[in-house]
Amino acid sequence: MKKIKVIGGGLAGPEAALQAARFGCEVTLHEMRPNRSTEAHQTSDFAELVCSNSLKSESENTAPWLLKQEMRIAGSALLKEADACAVPAGHALAVDRVEFSRRVAERIAAEPRITVVREEVTSLDENSEDTLTILATGPLTSPALAAELQRLTGADQLAFYDSIAPVVDASTINMDRVYFKARWDKGSADYINCPFTKEEYDVFYDALVAAHEVEAKEWEKLDYFEGCLPIEEIARRGRDTLRFGCMKPVGLRYPGTEITPYAVVQLRQENLRADSYNLVGFQNHIKFGDQQRILRLIPGLENATFLRYGQIHRNTYINSPTLLNEQLQLRQHPNIFIAGQLSGVEGYTESIAGGMLAGRFAASVARGETPEPAPRLSAHGSLVHYITHAEAKRFQPANVTFDLLLPLEEELRKKIRDKKERHRLQCERGLNAWREWLDSSPLSA
Numbered sequence: 001m002k003k004i005k006v007i008g009g010g011l012a013g014p015e016a017a018l019q020a021a022r023f024g025c026e027v028t029l030h031e032m033r034p035n036r037s038t039e040a041h042q043t044s045d046f047a048e049l050v051c052s053n054s055l056k057s058e059s060e061n062t063a064p065w066l067l068k069q070e071m072r073i074a075g076s077a078l079l080k081e082a083d084a085c086a087v088p089a090g091h092a093l094a095v096d097r098v099e100f101s102r103r104v105a106e107r108i109a110a111e112p113r114i115t116v117v118r119e120e121v122t123s124l125d126e127n128s129e130d131t132l133t134i135l136a137t138g139p140l141t142s143p144a145l146a147a148e149l150q151r152l153t154g155a156d157q158l159a160f161y162d163s164i165a166p167v168v169d170a171s172t173i174n175m176d177r178v179y180f181k182a183r184w185d186k187g188s189a190d191y192i193n194c195p196f197t198k199e200e201y202d203v204f205y206d207a208l209v210a211a212h213e214v215e216a217k218e219w220e221k222l223d224y225f226e227g228c229l230p231i232e233e234i235a236r237r238g239r240d241t242l243r244f245g246c247m248k249p250v251g252l253r254y255p256g257t258e259i260t261p262y263a264v265v266q267l268r269q270e271n272l273r274a275d276s277y278n279l280v281g282f283q284n285h286i287k288f289g290d291q292q293r294i295l296r297l298i299p300g301l302e303n304a305t306f307l308r309y310g311q312i313h314r315n316t317y318i319n320s321p322t323l324l325n326e327q328l329q330l331r332q333h334p335n336i337f338i339a340g341q342l343s344g345v346e347g348y349t350e351s352i353a354g355g356m357l358a359g360r361f362a363a364s365v366a367r368g369e370t371p372e373p374a375p376r377l378s379a380h381g382s383l384v385h386y387i388t389h390a391e392a393k394r395f396q397p398a399n400v401t402f403d404l405l406l407p408l409e410e411e412l413r414k415k416i417r418d419k420k421e422r423h424r425l426q427c428e429r430g431l432n433a434w435r436e437w438l439d440s441s442p443l444s445a
């Protein structure tokens with residue numbers, strides 16, 4: 001049987017190692033701390049939660065709950081330890097972070113098939129005959145290993161920043177003030193255009209340049225790529241820079257007239273259901289409260305509800321839609337699996353879930369089996385489907401949400417008006433599909 005080398009002792013790595021060992025594989029778990037740390041970790045512990053101590057909602061029939069239920073059913077080692085050291089947190093699963101790390105370390109120490117190696121890994125052996133690698137080095141992968149990954153995948157396949165544009169709830173857009181149109185009427189009129197007069201633009205501009213930015217931690221000081229500059233940074237370069245950039249109005253005349261607005265914000269459909277739109281080019285680093293106030297100065301968004309605010313932060317992740325298959329292997333180098341935040345999932349729980357899948361898939365391959373992808377109906381399958389099928393050009397990491405799950409069939413949707421009931425049904429069929437998948441796996445034999 002092939003051996004398994006897991007790189008990264010954060011969340012995804014220990015889960016992957018414990019899964020692979022559980023299914024009979026010899027595992028080495030490589031962690032660079034304490035020899036070398038990241039800018040966010042403060043200890044040399046396994047499974048360190050670098051910021052909040054919450055593993056998100058436990059409310060029944062929410063998407064984070066579904067993901068955790070699936071993990072429990074499949075025997076996630078880290079979730080079991082999280083449950084064992086939960087602290088009161090309303091509807092969320094929050095943990096005592098020190099106790100959580102201690103328990104995970106204890107589990108790893110008690111597993112005779114896992115050998116821990118405290119070293120920074122700087123090279124990857126994609127052609128190894130006897131070892132499979134699970135790469136789980138997270139959003140702060142060390143620079144040497146990131147360079148090695150670029151060697152394997154191509155320099156343009158690794159991102160170092162999340163740059164997220166705000167997303168608005170479509171039902172809260174004032175459609176009387178906006179219009180659908182493609183620039184120069186080329187192609188279908190998919191974009192919603194929010195047109196500005198000069199006066200409206202001036203008010204918006206002044207508010208934008210006066211906005212309060214989120215304070216970047218020292219290590220987070222951003223050396224922005226020109227291609228993903230925050231909107232407020234572009235604005236500071238001159239009163240008209242935005243009008244020649246993402247707010248360019250040319251080719252977007254008011255319908256049925258020859259008049260071109262002074263500036264335009266374009267909204268691009270975010271999902272197939274068209275119930276949310278993102279503000280094109282509006283990635284920013286502004287405090288959420290200020291964002292809400294300023295974005296509502298955009299004509300048509302006066303009373304908008306924002307489902308997500310713009311953000312930019314350090315995050316290393318691969319272009320999974322181009323690189324990964326549904327078994328989390330690099331398509332060009334199937335000896336290498338990618339797990340956790342590096343694969344383009346976002347969040348503690350999602351990272352552990354990715355580690356669990358990668359550990360199972362690698363164990364199957366090591367045993368000479370061909371693993372089946374996680375079912376599309378499940379939360380795990382939906383996350384994997386997202387990272388492997390999202391539009392590659394605009395790929396951004398994602399948390400688990402109902403947006404990623406397969407919607408109910410049209411017929412059912414029409415019949416069931418209550419959103420909660422729809423979600424309940426989605427969770428029920430997700431759990432059924434998940435159980436079937438687990439039962440049919442040779443790992444269950």
Ligand code: FAD
Nearest residue numbers: 008010011012032051052121137138142340341347348351
């Ligand atoms: P990590 O937990 O970061 O584990 C990766 C491990 O790999 C680290 O231990 C690192 O030391 C090690 N490593 C890196 N390079 C090498 C190498 N070359 N050789 C050997 N070891 C190496 N998510 C949330 O849900 N809630 C939050 O509050 C939250 N806050 C965050 C705050 C920050 C500052 C960051 C950066 C991320 C945050 N996240 C949060 C996102 C994400 O959930 C966490 O980063 C999560 O820890 C990711 O899990 P992981 O296993 O993929 O990576």
